[in-house]
Amino acid sequence: MKRTTVETLASYVDALRSIIYINHFDFKVIDDSIAKIGKDVKCVEFNNAFGLVDFRTKSPMMDCDLEGFLRLTWEDGFEQETFLILKDVHEELNNPKIISLLKKIAELNIYDDTYNETVFILSETLVIPNSLENYITIFDIPLPSMREILKIIKNFIKDLDIKVEQDTIDEIALSFKGLNEFQIKQILNLAYQDGGCIDREDKFLILKEKEQFIKKSGMLELVNFSEKIEDIGGLDNLKDWLYRKQKIFENLDKALKFGVDLPKGLMIIGMPGCGKSLTAKATASLFEIPLVRLDVGRLLGKYVGESEENMRKALRLSEAISPCVLWIDEIEKAFAGVGENGLGHEVTTRLFGQFLTWMQEKENTVFIVATANNISKIPPEFLRKGRFDELFFVDLPNVEERKTIFDIHLRKRNKWNKDIDYISLVKATEGFSGADLESVVKDTVELAFIEYRNTITTQDLLNTVKNTKSISNTLKEKIDEIRERIKKVDIKSASRKVN
Ligand code: ATP
Numbered sequence: 001m002k003r004t005t006v007e008t009l010a011s012y013v014d015a016l017r018s019i020i021y022i023n024h025f026d027f028k029v030i031d032d033s034i035a036k037i038g039k040d041v042k043c044v045e046f047n048n049a050f051g052l053v054d055f056r057t058k059s060p061m062m063d064c065d066l067e068g069f070l071r072l073t074w075e076d077g078f079e080q081e082t083f084l085i086l087k088d089v090h091e092e093l094n095n096p097k098i099i100s101l102l103k104k105i106a107e108l109n110i111y112d113d114t115y116n117e118t119v120f121i122l123s124e125t126l127v128i129p130n131s132l133e134n135y136i137t138i139f140d141i142p143l144p145s146m147r148e149i150l151k152i153i154k155n156f157i158k159d160l161d162i163k164v165e166q167d168t169i170d171e172i173a174l175s176f177k178g179l180n181e182f183q184i185k186q187i188l189n190l191a192y193q194d195g196g197c198i199d200r201e202d203k204f205l206i207l208k209e210k211e212q213f214i215k216k217s218g219m220l221e222l223v224n225f226s227e228k229i230e231d232i233g234g235l236d237n238l239k240d241w242l243y244r245k246q247k248i249f250e251n252l253d254k255a256l257k258f259g260v261d262l263p264k265g266l267m268i269i270g271m272p273g274c275g276k277s278l279t280a281k282a283t284a285s286l287f288e289i290p291l292v293r294l295d296v297g298r299l300l301g302k303y304v305g306e307s308e309e310n311m312r313k314a315l316r317l318s319e320a321i322s323p324c325v326l327w328i329d330e331i332e333k334a335f336a337g338v339g340e341n342g343l344g345h346e347v348t349t350r351l352f353g354q355f356l357t358w359m360q361e362k363e364n365t366v367f368i369v370a371t372a373n374n375i376s377k378i379p380p381e382f383l384r385k386g387r388f389d390e391l392f393f394v395d396l397p398n399v400e401e402r403k404t405i406f407d408i409h410l411r412k413r414n415k416w417n418k419d420i421d422y423i424s425l426v427k428a429t430e431g432f433s434g435a436d437l438e439s440v441v442k443d444t445v446e447l448a449f450i451e452y453r454n455t456i457t458t459q460d461l462l463n464t465v466k467n468t469k470s471i472s473n474t475l476k477e478k479i480d481e482i483r484e485r486i487k488k489v490d491i492k493s494a495s496r497k498v499n
Contacts, residue, residue: 004142005141005142006033006037008139009033009139010037013037017118018105018110018135019102019105019106019118019120019135019136019137020119020120020136020139021126021128021139022120022123022139022141023124023125023140023309024122025124025182026141029141029182030122030141031055031085034085034120035055041080041081041083043083043085044073044076044082044083044085045058045084045085045086046066046084046085046087047060047087047088048087048088051063051064051065055083055085066089066092067095067098070084070098070101074101074105074117076117077108077109077117078114080116081116081117082118083120084105084117086121086122087122088122088124089121090121090123090127093121093128093129094127094129099129099131099132102119102135105119106119106135126138126305126306126309128305133305140312143177143179143180143316143320144176144179144180144181144184146173146174146177148181149177149184150170150173152176152181153172153173153184153188154169156185156198157169160192162197164198168198168200171200171203172198172200172202172203175206178210178316178319178320178321179206179213179320183213187205187206187209190209191205210320211290213317217317219313219314219317220293220318221292221293221295222290222291223291223293225281225284225291227278227282228285229242229243229282229283229285229286231412232278233402233405233407233408234275234401234405234494234495234496235494235495237392237492237493237495237496238279238392238394238494238495242283242286245287245389246286246287248260249263249289252365262362262364263389264359264367264368264387265366265367265368265369265370265389266388266392267331267369267372267378267382267383267390267391267392268280268369268371268372269371269372269373269375269391269392270392270393270395270482270486270494271394271395271396271433271479271482272373272433272471272475272478273433273435273436273471274394274396274397274435275394275434276371276372277371279369279394280369283325283367283369284325287323289323289325290324290325292326292327293329294314294318295329295334296311296334296348297334299351307347307350308351308354311354312354315355318366323367324366324367326366326367326368327371328369330371331372331378331382332374332375332377332378335352335355335378336348336377337349356387370382370388374482375485375489376481376485383489391492392491392492392493393486393491393492393494394494394495395483395493395494395495396471396472396479397432397437398495398497399497401495402437405434405438406420406422406426406437406440406461409437409438409442415445415456417455419457419458420457420458420461421458424458425458425462428465429465429470430472431470431473432465432468432471433471439468440465443464444460444463447460447464
């Protein structure tokens, strides 16, 4: 059974985790949890503004700095079980004296049976000095469960004395999934002030607010798109697979009750310009859910533990807005250097491990779409069965696919006509990528406009083909290498007919 915040926090204290770092902004919620596990414990608080503070009444007791506070209180643990609650002290964690005092407390707590003192650090910013790394445990406040969300909504309604149908409460509660208590209350307040009631329409308000959280966090990027699954020419195996997953997403509740596993996601590997990014966007469109991009480079921070913390935040945020598609573009670059020696690589290796664990354990509706060109640079752990639901290889489009891609891009620009001779076009464009074919259509349409022609002919298109350097010309070696490496891996072809 899932533990509550208070139970988890209590288990950390019991396990002699000497310094518990709670990286959160809502100190009231944390104070409540600490108060619950510290009923019979001496609790002393340090507050940056007032010095020593009575933890329960919050009245200032003595003006002092953090060093003075620690000197005054470090021995308390010999007399009785003590909690030291330090708020917003992250900037002090680079001070060698503070580090030594905290280390002293932590060591005594672990090695001396007559000493019992636990330090809680509460801050929105995570700073972990190297020398305290082994003593600090980062504590994540779990997001409220469905039951807790329902309780928050019901209490809110009760306090305001308003009437809301049970169906509406259930529906809204579902949309709140992934947000913390503070955010839920904030949105409920907003919704109430907006319309004087709580109703189904507030679901859209919740979605909008969730988008705000994404933007503010800077950890994930919300991608706007207009591409649909019908915009993909070919890749029929891949599309069929997506249609199947869409059926599950559409009836998730029923599917899970039936015993279907939660879809995890897919990895698409292959040639540049052949529809990998297009598929990521079309997936979100097919599932009718938001598309968010995870840029691992953006998560790297300069302090110890900062990058891992950013990754944790980004993944939690993706859960917060789930169901969603989490897109990791060029995954081989995102996790470049995993397993290799070197300072930068250590962090990437840790981030990679963190991401893998999250993927392995994930019980949520975040659908991962990872895209990559270079299979040899992808950490092999990703390629093992069971990580992703499926791996697909996207090759240069075959004859049938080239025809469809021409068709899609001509129709998109209203330039399709029945006289277009696809057979000649397809013959002339062997080795062209989807992006090359699109560029042929684009350039031909542009030329027709400049030359005041309303229609375009097969010959116009063939002329542009002649002047277009396809990917097979410009990147021949890279393409051969991708094909060679792909042979050694158990991977499905995204296309139905292989060249
Ligand atoms: P890269 O590895 O360079 O990022 P990619 O495989 O992600 O490439 P996309 O961005 O999906 O390539 O493709 C570029 C453009 O080419 C698309 O926006 C689309 O217009 C066109 N295109 C590529 N493949 C197809 C396809 N199969 N059907 C229709 N259009 C395609």
